[in-house]
Amino acid sequence: MSVGYRAVQWSAHKRVYDTIACGAAALYVLGFVAVGKFLWRSPHQVSDEILIMRALGSCAIVLFHVILCIGPLARLDPRFLPVLYNRRHLGVLTFLIALAHASIAVGYYHGFGVVNPALSLLTSSTRVSSIEAFPFEWLGLCALIIMFFMAATSHDFWLRNLSSRSWKRLHMLVYVAYALLVGHVALGALQTDRGMLAPALMACGAALVCGLHIAAAEKERRGDVGVQTSIESDETWVDAGPVTGIPANRARNVCTPGGERIAVFRHDGGISAVTNVCAHQGGPLSEGKVIDGCITCPWHGWQYKPGDGCSPPPFTEKIATYQVRVVRGRIEVNAMPLPPGTPIEPAPVASEDSLGAPEVVRA
Ligand code: HEM
Ligand code: HEM
Numbered sequence: 116m117s118v119g120y121r122a123v124q125w126s127a128h129k130r131v132y133d134t135i136a137c138g139a140a141a142l143y144v145l146g147f148v149a150v151g152k153f154l155w156r157s158p159h160q161v162s163d164e165i166l167i168m169r170a171l172g173s174c175a176i177v178l179f180h181v182i183l184c185i186g187p188l189a190r191l192d193p194r195f196l197p198v199l200y201n202r203r204h205l206g207v208l209t210f211l212i213a214l215a216h217a218s219i220a221v222g223y224y225h226g227f228g229v230v231n232p233a234l235s236l237l238t239s240s241t242r243v244s245s246i247e248a249f250p251f252e253w254l255g256l257c258a259l260i261i262m263f264f265m266a267a268t269s270h271d272f273w274l275r276n277l278s279s280r281s282w283k284r285l286h287m288l289v290y291v292a293y294a295l296l297v298g299h300v301a302l303g304a305l306q307t308d309r310g311m312l313a314p315a316l317m318a319c320g321a322a323l324v325c326g327l328h329i330a331a332a333e334k335e336r337r338g339d340v341g342v343q344t345s346i347e348s349d350e351t352w353v354d355a356g357p358v359t360g361i362p363a364n365r366a367r368n369v370c371t372p373g374g375e376r377i378a379v380f381r382h383d384g385g386i387s388a389v390t391n392v393c394a395h396q397g398g399p400l401s402e403g404k405v406i407d408g409c410i411t412c413p414w415h416g417w418q419y420k421p422g423d424g425c426s427p428p429p430f431t432e433k434i435a436t437y438q439v440r441v442v443r444g445r446i447e448v449n450a451m452p453l454p455p456g457t458p459i460e461p462a463p464v465a466s467e468d469s470l471g472a473p474e475v476v477r478a
């Protein structure tokens with residue numbers, strides 16, 4: 116979308132987050148070098164180049180963990196959502212810091228011989244069957260290449276051209292990059308004389324990332340409603356719970372038997388159902404609100420009209436809508452998605468259906 120959508124453009128908020136992220140990274144690197152100079156005094160003194168390389172490498176890996184934790188944290192607690200909006204910029208920063216780390220490593224370990232440094236990086240050790248001599252730098256290189264593609268396709272221009280599905284698939288490679296980096300750090304530590312601190316920290320980081328992802332998935336699973344109620348002439352209707360449970364202008368996330376997630380909104384016009392997946396970057400629409408009559412994605416603010424899933428003019432994005440009905444105060448949604456942009460009358464809510472204390476819906 117949407118050159119015009121302010122929420123995905125630079126804004127004062129984004130500048131503040133970027134300044135904080137860059138400042139924190141700079142402080143980390145300076146602090147690491149200062150502490151490193153103190154800890155690694157003679158006879159174990161290391162050169163400034165190695166110290167800076169380690170500072171940059173560890174800074175990149177810390178940021179990598181932060182990035183991997185943001186997604187599940189935002190699902191577990193909406194207060195993390197503002198950080199999610201800025202994850203892209205954090206991704207670019209991580210890539211640039213990792214690139215600086217890799218450049219110093221290549222220059223320092225491969226730049227002084229007669230062989231071209233890039234060739235030397237690829238050929239100096241090829242003993243893949245040996246743990247002590249495994250070319251651990253190759254793993255870092257592969258991770259860096261993946262990060263490069265993520266950073267290079269970061270602009271919304273690529274998102275539009277690649278389609279959000281393939282773009283998201285590309286970004287899922289982040290987990291491959293992470294696995295490569297676990298190997299890079301663990302095998303690298305075995306080949307230098309720094310003991311097991313880095314691998315041990317990496318293991319704690321991996322446990323944290325896995326734990327948060329499992330907790331977020333479990334929360335999402337528990338929050339699902341969507342029991343199949345009836346099959347009528349090949350149409351599957353799922354129960355989406357009582358009308359009273361949804362506060363005005365908010366939604367409930369419903370999962371169909373086929374695993375599709377649907378956002379069921381209660382708004383002025385009644386009840387409307389659209390796919391839960393935002394056309395921008397797959398943000399969870401059910402966690403958004405109806406603002407100015409439009410469903411507004413919680414991630415970057417893209418908007419869709421509840422009645423037809425179309426973005427308001429001049430934007431042209433469309434998302435799938437669903438047939439919806441209210442039967443004795445309970446909402447039912449037809450599990451079959453309609454083509455994106457299909458108009459569907461909101462299901463009217465009788466006044467007795469809207470009574471009752473609204474429960475707090477997962478934010
Ligand atoms: C071409 C790519 C890369 C090369 C050639 C490379 C090279 C190296 C080398 C030589 C070391 C050992 C440094 C030492 O002597 O202490 C190292 C360690 C490390 N690298 Fe890389 N690296 C690359 C990519 C990456 C990337 C993409 C990341 C993270 C995003 C990364 C994170 C680390 C970390 C965390 C360490 C351990 C630092 C420490 O123990 O203090 N590296 N790397
Ligand atoms: C530099 C340009 C980048 C942009 C534009 C960007 C932005 C995004 C966005 C918005 C998504 C899809 C939303 C989702 O489904 O979670 C995504 C997925 C992801 N990206 Fe990136 N990212 C970039 C680079 C990176 C880098 C370098 C990393 C890691 C170091 C990274 C880590 C992730 C992760 C962890 C996910 C999906 C997993 C989750 O939901 O937490 N991204 N990226």
Ligand code: FES
Nearest residue numbers: 393396398412415
């Ligand atoms: S606005 Fe970006 S994911 Fe919805």
